[in-house]
Amino acid sequence: MAKELSYLDAIREALGEEMRRDPKVFVLGEDVGPYGGAFGATQGLCDEFGEMRVIDTPISESAIIGVSIGAALRGYRPVAEMQFADFISCGFDQIVNQAATLRYRYGGRATVPIVVRAPSGGNVGGGLYHSQNPEAWFIHRPGLKVVAPSTAYDAKGLLKAAIRDDNPVVYFEHKYLYRRAKGPVPEGDEIVPIGVAATRRPGDDITLLTYAAMVGPSLEAADKLAKEGVEVEVIDLRTLLPFDKSAIFTSLEKTNRVLIVHEDVKTLGIGAELSAVIMEERFDHLDAPVLRVTYPDTHAPFSHVLEAANLPNTDKITEALRRLAAY
Amino acid sequence: MPPIKRTKFKLAHEQLLEMFYWLKLIRAFDERLSMLVKQGKVRSGVYTGIGQEAIIVGTCFGLRKEDFICPLHRDLGSFLMKGVSPRAMMAQMFAKETGLSKGRDSALHSGDNDLGIFGNTSMLGANLPVAAGLGLTFKMEKTDNVVVAYFGEGASNVGDFHEALNIAGVQHLPILFICENNQYAYSVPVEKSMAIDDVADRAESYGFDGVAINGNDVLAVYQATQGALARARGGQGPTLIECKTYRWHGHSEHDKAFYRTNEELAMWKSRDPIPTFTTYLKGLHVLTDDHEKEIEGRVKSVIDDAVEFATNSPDPGPEEAITDLYA
Numbered sequence: 001m002a003k004e005l006s007y008l009d010a011i012r013e014a015l016g017e018e019m020r021r022d023p024k025v026f027v028l029g030e031d032v033g034p035y036g037g038a039f040g041a042t043q044g045l046c047d048e049f050g051e052m053r054v055i056d057t058p059i060s061e062s063a064i065i066g067v068s069i070g071a072a073l074r075g076y077r078p079v080a081e082m083q084f085a086d087f088i089s090c091g092f093d094q095i096v097n098q099a100a101t102l103r104y105r106y107g108g109r110a111t112v113p114i115v116v117r118a119p120s121g122g123n124v125g126g127g128l129y130h131s132q133n134p135e136a137w138f139i140h141r142p143g144l145k146v147v148a149p150s151t152a153y154d155a156k157g158l159l160k161a162a163i164r165d166d167n168p169v170v171y172f173e174h175k176y177l178y179r180r181a182k183g184p185v186p187e188g189d190e191i192v193p194i195g196v197a198a199t200r201r202p203g204d205d206i207t208l209l210t211y212a213a214m215v216g217p218s219l220e221a222a223d224k225l226a227k228e229g230v231e232v233e234v235i236d237l238r239t240l241l242p243f244d245k246s247a248i249f250t251s252l253e254k255t256n257r258v259l260i261v262h263e264d265v266k267t268l269g270i271g272a273e274l275s276a277v278i279m280e281e282r283f284d285h286l287d288a289p290v291l292r293v294t295y296p297d298t299h300a301p302f303s304h305v306l307e308a309a310n311l312p313n314t315d316k317i318t319e320a321l322r323r324l325a326a327y
Numbered sequence: 328m329p330p331i332k333r334t335k336f337k338l339a340h341e342q343l344l345e346m347f348y349w350l351k352l353i354r355a356f357d358e359r360l361s362m363l364v365k366q367g368k369v370r371s372g373v374y375t376g377i378g379q380e381a382i383i384v385g386t387c388f389g390l391r392k393e394d395f396i397c398p399l400h401r402d403l404g405s406f407l408m409k410g411v412s413p414r415a416m417m418a419q420m421f422a423k424e425t426g427l428s429k430g431r432d433s434a435l436h437s438g439d440n441d442l443g444i445f446g447n448t449s450m451l452g453a454n455l456p457v458a459a460g461l462g463l464t465f466k467m468e469k470t471d472n473v474v475v476a477y478f479g480e481g482a483s484n485v486g487d488f489h490e491a492l493n494i495a496g497v498q499h500l501p502i503l504f505i506c507e508n509n510q511y512a513y514s515v516p517v518e519k520s521m522a523i524d525d526v527a528d529r530a531e532s533y534g535f536d537g538v539a540i541n542g543n544d545v546l547a548v549y550q551a552t553q554g555a556l557a558r559a560r561g562g563q564g565p566t567l568i569e570c571k572t573y574r575w576h577g578h579s580e581h582d583k584a585f586y587r588t589n590e591e592l593a594m595w596k597s598r599d600p601i602p603t604f605t606t607y608l609k610g611l612h613v614l615t616d617d618h619e620k621e622i623e624g625r626v627k628s629v630i631d632d633a634v635e636f637a638t639n640s641p642d643p644g645p646e647e648a649i650t651d652l653y654a
Contacts, residue, residue: 026467052467058497063456063490070460073440078460093487094456097448105436105446107429108651142652166654 005185007149008178010156011041011117013185015079018163019049021189022077025163028055029064029081029117038083039119039178061091068114069099077113077163085120085172086132099168100143111166115159120148121174121213121263122300123311131300131307133264138170139241139273145194146241148172150215154238156185157192165194174212197244199251203231206324207251209274210261211237214312218261221317230325232259240270248274249282256287257324261317266294288327293320338549340613342388344622346545347608349384350601352626353404356413359630360403360420364580368638369420371579372433376401378543378575381600382507383408385548386475386568395443395461397454397476399507400435401574405477410442417633423640429651430643452482455491455504462500462565471560473501475552480569481512483526492567496533499564503555504530506567507542509574514586530567542570543600546607573598 005013018025026049027042033056036043046054057064061082068078082088088095099112122131138146145167149155155173162169186192200215201222210218215236222232233251237243252258258278260271275290293312301307338346357375364373376383379401387396387408398405406416411427419426420433427437427446438446445461447454458476465472482488483506495502506526510517523529530537541547548570555566573595577584608614 055463058490058493060456060490060494062453062487063459063494066453066456066487066491067460067463067494070445070457070462071464072460073445073457074461074464076464093448093450093453097450098453098457101448103654104651105428105432106438106651107427107431110438110440111654113654145653 003185003187004182005152005156006179007152007155007173007181008039008041010152010185011159011173012043012045014156014159015042016045016048017188018160019045019053024075025077025079026053026055026071027079027081028057028067030057030059030083032056032081037081039175041081041117061087062094065091065094065114065116066098068116069094069102069112072112072114073110079115079117079163082116082118084130085118085134086129088116088118088134091116092137095138095144095168095170096141100141104143112168113166115162115169115171117171117173119175120172121176122307123176123213125302125304125307126175126300127302128299133172133262133295135170135172135240136264136269139270143168144241145169145239146172147194147239148174148212149238150174150177150181150212150236152181152183152185154192154198157190158194158238161191161194164191169194172212176213192238195239195242195244197238197247198236199233199247200236201232201234203233203255205230205255206232206257206259206321207248207255208232208234208259208261208321209237209248210234211240212263214261214263217312217314218317220314221321224314224318225321225325228322230321232321243270243274245277248278252278252282253285256285257327258286258290259293259317259320259324260290261293261312263295263312265297266292267297269294288324291320291324293317343608343613344618346384346388347604347614348622348626349388349404349408350380350545350604351622352407352629353380353383354601355626355630356403356407356416359634361576361580363420363634370422370433373420373580374400374434374578375576375580376404378595378599379507379509379572380404381545381548381604382505382542382570382572385545386503386505386552388549390475391472392443393470393472395445395458395472395474397445397447397458397461397474398435399447399451399454399477399479399482400449401507402477403435406435406444409444411439411444413629413633414636417637418640421637421640422642423637424643425636425640429647431651452478452485452487454478455487458502459491459495459500462495462502463498465501466498471501473503473556473559475503475505477505477507479512480506480508480510480517480526481515481520483529484520492530492533492565495565496535499562501559501562502565503552503559504565504567506569507572508569509572511574511578511587513578513582525569527567527569535565535567537567537569539569539571542572543598543603545600545604
């Protein structure tokens with residue numbers, strides 16, 4: 001029987017287990033050492049593995065990622081922590097130009113097995129620079145993989161998969177879920193494969209595609225619709241690049257209606273891409289336009305009132321589902 | 328023309344001749360590439376290091392296979408000295424299937440982990456954080472291998488330079504930071520991009536030594552390198568060596584370099600590292616006129632062979648435009 005852990009504890013457990021399993025795995029980032037990380041994700045690791053495998057770095061996001069790439073070229077599997085996903089922009093070039101292109105420009109003769117952990121997302125009162133969801137920047141870059149777990153189980157299993165993957169993986173961990181999402185986690189060596197979505201709730205009437213902190217309100221909205229006689233199938237994408245096309249298509253071929261929910265802003269968020277792929281490849285199966293519930297095209301404000309106005313929530317999702325059901 | 332100074336490092340005659348061969352080969356390789364661009368046989372991506380060869384030969388000479396180099400875009404010669412065949416290098420410039428990147432990119436954007444070569448992107452200075460990562464692994468493994476990382480004076484103004492040298496200083500990494508100060512960042516002269524005279528002065532703020540030397544004197548470069556290598560291999564951390572030199576050609580082969588005077592170019596050409604070294608070797612009776620001709624003939628045949636190989640190599644198949652993105 002799997003034990004219950006919080007999402008954050010699941011991340012820490014994955015790191016510890018992978019470091020015990022493989023001496024080539026190490027972590028680096030700001031405050032990850034004796035302090036244990038801004039959110040505590042690396043607590044205890046420095047005591048166990050020492051300062052050569054749990055490396056406190058200067059405030060140098062580009063160097064944190066560049067150092068990871070260099071180590072990866074020599075067979076290591078570094079896990080770099082961005083203190084907040086918002087700060088990943090300071091290391092952007094090393095991810096999108098250095099890591100993402102390396103195998104391609106080496107003629108296939110190199111791998112870059114790095115993981116960049118990025119605590120993302122709002123609803124935590126973080127304001128403009130501690131609330132962002134920058135996943136779309138990386139989905140737009142071939143050569144990367146992008147994952148975003150919603151449960152403690154996936155937080156652990158996907159992090160283990162990311163560490164073992166030979167490609168650069170950007171791992172978005174949602175701050176709202178750190179202590180709120182609790183549940184069973186896989187024991188030991190079990191991983192959650194990258195590229196495979198999970199159906200969180202079966203349904204025949206509408207397909208709802210979402211991930212990370214939007215899975216919760218999506219499930220609540222689906223419950224409301226069920227009371228109105230509409231069964232919503234909620235699919236947790238888990239991996240955003242490469243996303244699980246086959247799970248998406250299988251579901252919509254049954255439901256013929258699709259709602260996409262994400263906390264990232266609307267314009268060119270992953271919803272735009274999912275919608276376009278559905279139009280291109282499954283247009284004949286649609287009975288209604290693909291709809292999106294997303295953050296508006298604005299920044300993440302500090303005021304609770306303003307942030308709440310922006311965040312997708314159960315009511316907004318419910319309303320969109322009703323529109324789709326009535327179409 | 329400043330005379331070559333005697334060094335305290337004893338080099339056998341064979342070694343001096345080998346240095347001479349590399350100087351001639353690297354010069355001739357770049358000159359041939361320049362001609363091939365004019366003939367339309369190489370499309371672009373040629374950034375010659377003509378005039379700067381003493382830096383490459385003085386720093387790469389005698390490196391171990393296990394040592395890593397992180398060249399900048401003018402350092403084609405360092406690839407050759409570290410073991411890439413002239414054929415593969417020429418095929419790389421011809422964008423052929425047999426090149427290092429299989430036609431994906433030209434120039435020095437590819438590398439070889441087995442030979443200890445990291446190939447950078449076009450983002451100048453972005454190789455330096457990666458160099459720090461490579462150096463970190465040598466420190467973790469308690470080996471005495473080193474990293475030799477190259478950058479221009481222009482790249483010393485990029486943020487990655489600061490982040491990388493700072494972390495290298497903090498972690499006492501076994502790295503030689505070699506600045507090729509060729510006086511121009513594309514068209515911008517050094518006095519417009521730095522308020523100090525010597526890039527070497529920047530090392531002090533990272534807690535290690537920096538020295539500015541005559542980069543056109545191969546033995547001066549070699550001597551400074553040997554001292555820095557001994558410190559790095561002995562666990563005493565990084566050194567910055569600023570090699571003052573001059574870029575004879577434009578930034579790339581299309582650049583006529585109208586932003587500088589003929590007098591300035593002529594002055595630097597009078598400091599050409601190759602005749603200076605030739606005179607020195609002939610004075611020592613290490614090199615005879617006949618021997619010089621023999622070496623020049625050997626260089627020409629190596630390059631002719633490389634051009635023939637590259638010319639006759641196949642283009643990559645169109646399907647390879649989308650392969651090698653993921654491991």
